[in-house]
Amino acid sequence: MASIDIAAIHKSYGIHPVLHGIDLAIKDGEFVVLVGPSGCGKSTLLRMIAGLEAVTDGEIRIDGKRVNDLAPKDRDIAMVFQSYALYPHMSVAKNMSYSLRLRKTAKETIASVVARAANKLGLDPLMERRPKALSGGQRQRVAMGRAIVREPKAFLFDEPLSNLDARLREQMRAEIKKLHKDLGATSIYVTHDQIEAMTLADRIVAMHGGIIQQVGSPLDLYDNPANLFVAGFIGSPGMNFFEGRYMLVDGKPVFAPTGGVELALEAPANLSDGSRATLGIRPEHVVLGAEGPETQMAAIDLVEPTGFGIILHLTLGPVSLNAFTLDRRFLNATGTVAVRLPANHLHFFDESGRKV
Amino acid sequence: MQNGNPDDGFTCSPQWRISTRPTAAKKHLADALAPYLYSAPALILIVTVMLVPLVLGISYAFRDIQLLNPFSGGFVGLDHFRTLSQDQNFYRALRNTLWWTGWSVLLQFVFGLILALLLDKPFFGRAIVQALVFLPWAVPSFLAGLNWAWLFNPVVGPLPHWLFAVGIMSEPNNILSDPQLAMWGPIIANVWWGIPFFAVTLLAALQAIPRDLYEAASIDGAGPVQRFISITLPFLAPTIAITVLLRTVWISNFADLIIVMTNGGPADRTQIVASYIFTQAFKRLDFGYASAIALVLLVLLITYSMLIVVLRQWLLSKD
Amino acid sequence: MTAKRIVSVLAHRLAILAYVAFALFPLYWLLKVSVTPNKLLYSEGIKMWPSRTSFEHFEFVLKHSEFPTFFKNSLIVSGSTAVIVTMLASLAGYALSRFNLRGKFWIVALMLLTQMFPLVMLVAPIFKMLSPLGLTNSLTGLVIVYTAFNVPFATFLMQSFFDGIPKDLEEAAMIDGATQFVAFRQIILPLTLPGIAATLGFVFTAAWSELLFSLMLISGNDAATFPVGLLSFVSKFSVDFGQMMAAGVMALVPACLFFLLIQRYLVQGLTAGAVKG
Missing domain, CATH: 1.20.5 (Single alpha-helices involved in coiled-coils or other helix-helix interfaces)
Known part of the structure; x- marks a missing residue:
C-alpha cells in the first residue's frame, strides 16, 4: 500500500488543455473518489496515475517515488475498467492470474492467491468459464478479482459500475466498500455518479473543467459546498438556486431574486449591501406548511411521489423551487403552500460563484 | 520481451519488486519510436518494391531501354511519346480499353445488383447458394480465362454449338478468333468472374439498411417499387458510386483475362492499354516504350480520378 | 394475392x-x-x-508432367507470401490502429497510392531491379514482389480487425505487467485470429492467381508457378484438352479451399479495403 502525491499536474492534447494544475495528496489506505460531469478531466487524471496517458507537466509520486516516466507495468497499480476489459480468450482463472504469470510467480503461489481472491468474491464455481459466459455482475467481480490478486500499491477504478443496472450497482457498491475495509488498500475511484461518490469515499474530489473544485469528506461537500458547482452537483434532487441581490432594508437582511418578491432572511449573510449573489437551499431543507413571519406562500405546480418521500415543484413569485418532504399529507396538495427557508440551511454564493 | 532482469531473481512472494527501470530519456525515445518500428518493415518493402520501381519506370519513359540491346540506356527525351502519338495500335488499344471497361463494369454492376437483391431476402438454403454463386470470385484469374477460352472452343466447349443452335452464329466457330466478336469473350469471362465482387459489396450495404425503415414505409403505404426507389436506392447510392468508380480503374488495368484468352488478338482487336504495355515489355522487351505507354495510362487514370473527386465535391456541395 | x-x-x-x-x-x-x-x-x-x-488425365499430369513441380512452387510462393504479408500487415495494421502516428496521413496516402496505379507499370522496372540481384527466375524474387504488392491491402484489412478490439484490453494488460509488445502478442493477436485467417486466405489466393509478374520474372520450368506452367503447357500442347483441364482442376482446389476458409470474412474484407478484387 502506498500514498499517492499529485503535484501541479497539467495535461493538454496538442494545444487543447484538459487539466490545469491539479494538486492532491492521497494518504496510504485512503479511498478517494474523483467525481464530476463527463469531460471534467477525472478519467484523464486517473489514467495519468496509471501511466496510460503521458504527463504534460507536473509530478506524480507513488509511495514517494516519482513515476512520471515509468511504464504502467512498473508502477505496481491495479485498475478496474468501465468495460471490465476481461481477456475474452482466457478463462476466469487465467484472467485473474495473468498479472502473476507475467511476473513468473510460482504456480503454487498463483493457485493459492487466485483461489483466495475467488473465494472472497464468490467466483469459485465460475473459474473455468470464459468472460462471454458471465453476467454483468460476475464480470465486474472478475475484474475486481484480477485487481486484488496482485496486492498492488493502489487500486484505480474507472467508472466500474456504470455498465450495471441500478440494483446490481447498489450491491456492488457495498461490496467494493467492504473489500476496501478488508484490504485497506489505497484506492482512487472515478465516477460521475454523486451517490457512488458519497457512499464510497473517505474523501471526495469534485472536479469541473479540469480544475479541482473542492476536496473533502462526503458530508463536508454536502453541508458546506465550496462553490456553486459543488453545491449543484452533490445531492439529489439538486439544490435550489435563486439569482438576485442581497440587500439590507431598514437594517434587516433581505434577498431579492431577480424579478421576484423579496425574501426576508432570518440572519444576515457575509455579503455587502446591494451585491449580486446566488442563494441556495436544498429541497429537503425547505420547510413546508410552516407558520410565522418569514413564511411565504408558494404555488404548487407538480407533486412527484418517489415512494420514499415526495418532491413538490413550487413557484415562489417568478422563481421555481423544489421541496422534498417525507410528509404524505402533501401527496394530494393543491393550490398554495406556506414555505419557510431556514437561515441555518441557506447557502450564499458571491458573484464569482464562491461560497460566502 | 518479458522485461524481467534475469538476475533480479524472480520471487514467489506476492510483493513485487519493480524490475529494470529504463531511464526517462530512454523511455521517451522508445515510446516515440515504437509506432515506426511496427510499421517500418511494411513501409520499407512498399517503398523499395513499389515506389522506387514506379519512379524508375517513369524515368524509363524518357530513356531507350531495350533488354536485348546492350547499347541502349541513353536519354531520348520525348522520343517515345512522339512515337506513341503516331502509334495506331495504341489508339486502338485505348478505344478497346473503353469498350472493355465500360461493358465489363456495366454488366458486372447490373447482374451484381440483381444478385444482391435476390440474396437479401431470407430463403431456405441461402448460405449454400451464397457460397456457390460467389465461387467464381475464388477462381484464379488465369484459370477463369482459360476455362472460358475452352468453353468458347468448338472442339471441347459447348458455347459455339449452342450459339449456332439458337441462330446467333451461322457456324459453330470460336468467337475468340472472330475480329468482330472477340472482345465479348474476355468481357463475358470478366462478368462471370466479377459479379460476386459487386454482389458481396452491395449485399453488405443492403443489409446495413435498417429494417424498420421498410416497415415504416409499408405502414405509410409504399409498395415494393416505391420502397426500392425511396429507401433502397438512396441508401445504396454511396456504395454504388465508390464501388463502380474504383472498379472502373481496376478493370481498365486488368489484363490477365485478355492475355490468357486472346493475347490481344485477333488482329489486335482485343488489345487494351494494359495488355499492350505488357506485350511491349514481355514480348518485345522494349522497356522504355512500355514505360512511356504506362506513364500515359497513369496520367489518364489520375485525370479520371481527379474528375471523380471534383464531381463528388460538386455533388456534396449541392446537398 | x-x-x-x-x-x-x-x-x-x-x-x-x-x-x-x-x-x-x-x-x-x-x-x-x-x-x-x-x-x-x-x-x-x-x-x-x-x-x-x-482419371487418366490426372494420372498423366501427376506422373508424366512437370505440374507437380509447378504446384509445389506455387504452394511455396503463395504460402510464404501469405505468412510474411500477414506478419508485416499485423504489425503495420496495429500501428495504424493504435498509435497516434505522426505522418500517419502520409503512410495511409502512400498505401492508397499503391492500390491506385496500374501494377503493369512496374513490370519492366522490377525486372531490371531484380535481374542483377539474381532474383529473376527465383521463387524468392516472386515472394518479395508479391509480398510488397499485398502488404497495403492486408494492412488495411488487419487494421479494421484491430479497430474492432477495445483499447481497454491492452491497457489492462499493460497495467497487469505487460509491455506494449507483450500485450500485442498475448492479448491482441489471439483475439485477431479470425482476421489473421482471413488475411492469410486473401493473400494466398491473390498470390496463387498472379500471372503477369510470374510470366515476366520466371522463364525456366524449375521455378515456374502454376499459372506460368499451365500457360506454357497450353501453348505447347494446345490439343491435350483433357490434361490441361485436369491441371486446371488441380489449380482450382487450393483456391477453393481458401475461399471456403475466408468466405465469412469476405464482406468485412471488401468493405475494409473496398479497393482491390
Missing part, C-alpha cells in the same frame, strides 16, 4: 437457380472434360456427361 405471391416466390427461386447455374457451369465443364477419356473427347464433345469417365 396468394397466386401473385407464389409467382413472385417462383420467379425469385428461378432467378437464383439461373445465377447458380451460370456460376457453376464453367467449373462443371472443366471437371467434366478432365474426366472424359481422350477417345470420347471429340465424339462426345458437347454431351453434358461422358458415357465413360476415367
